[in-house]
Amino acid sequence: MQSSNPAIxxxxxxxxxxxxGTAEQTATIQGTTTKSIILVAVTLIIGxxxxxxxLGQLYYYGKAPTFLMGFSxxxxxxxxxxTIFKPTTAPITAPIYAVLEGVGLGTISSLFxxxxxxxxxxxxxxTFVVVMTMLFLWxxxxxxxxxxxxxxxxxxxxGIFVLYILNMVFVLFGSALIPTSGPLSILISLxxxxxxxxxxxxxxxxxxxxxxxxxxKYFEYxxxxxxxxxxxxxxxxxxxxxxxxxx
Numbered sequence: 001m002q003s004s005n006p007a008i009x010x011x012x013x014x015x016x017x018x019x020x021g022t023a024e025q026t027a028t029i030q031g032t033t034t035k036s037i038i039l040v041a042v043t044l045i046i047g048x049x050x051x052x053x054x055l056g057q058l059y060y061y062g063k064a065p066t067f068l069m070g071f072s073x074x075x076x077x078x079x080x081x082x083t084i085f086k087p088t089t090a091p092i093t094a095p096i097y098a099v100l101e102g103v104g105l106g107t108i109s110s111l112f113x114x115x116x117x118x119x120x121x122x123x124x125x126x127t128f129v130v131v132m133t134m135l136f137l138w139x140x141x142x143x144x145x146x147x148x149x150x151x152x153x154x155x156x157x158x159g160i161f162v163l164y165i166l167n168m169v170f171v172l173f174g175s176a177l178i179p180t181s182g183p184l185s186i187l188i189s190l191x192x193x194x195x196x197x198x199x200x201x202x203x204x205x206x207x208x209x210x211x212x213x214x215x216x217k218y219f220e221y222x223x224x225x226x227x228x229x230x231x232x233x234x235x236x237x238x239x240x241x242x243x244x245x246x247x
Contacts, residue, residue: 027211027219035094035224042098043105043228044124050106051113051120058114069107076100083225090222097225101232108236112243123239130193130238131231134200143198145205153202156195181244189241196234203230 050068057065076097083093109120137143167177179185207223 046102054110
């Protein structure tokens with residue numbers, strides 16, 4: 001039940017309790033799949049609108065709407081914390097998170113799209129292919145999330161988090177720990193993309209275990225929210241990797 005995704009880890013802690021609900025009152029894979037499609041679709045639509053708006057601001061005024069970007073990212077982070085610490089709110093907070101994440105990703109994507117037209121479409125399609133591939137590998141047990149596998153991925157995610165925090169500190173002092181171009185930069189991005197992709201395996205497995213143990217119905221939205229968190233991270237990493245290729 002372990003996962004590198006902090007949202008998914010809540011499922012692991014909750015699973016195993018007896019909620020005493022009927023089949024109609026418990027989460028299902030079908031319900032989770034439907035909610036996931038809805039949240040991803042909302043994120044894509046809002047993201048597309050936000051990107052077009054941001055591109056317009058870039059072309060006409062020469063700058064992106066940084067306030068909109070900052071507000072949406074911070075608001076999405078706050079909503080995600082509310083969802084994680086109070087999963088019962090997921091049917092309300094998950095769609096809100098999808099909207100905010102769409103605005104944030106859309107404005108960020110506009111910066112990449114302005115420098116390399118078409119890169120966002122490639123990143124979206126690549127993310128979709130990776131998600132479907134990981135789902136196939138997990139579903140048909142080509143990759144089995146053993147305890148060792150989980151420990152490696154969770155350790156890698158923790159290492160990436162620490163590396164990103166340290167890099168932010170270096171940037172504040174006018175330097176950078178992670179190179180922005182060159183072979184080493186591309187290698188780092190490839191590793192991070194791989195870790196994000198394999199994190200999906202842990203997410204799928206944790207959701208399946210939670211459903212098997214009879215989590216409440218509202219966990220369908222929570223499950224979908226948890227997957228969206230990992231998918232958005234994967235998209236950003238693929239977008240960054242593609243931009244380095246363009247450079």
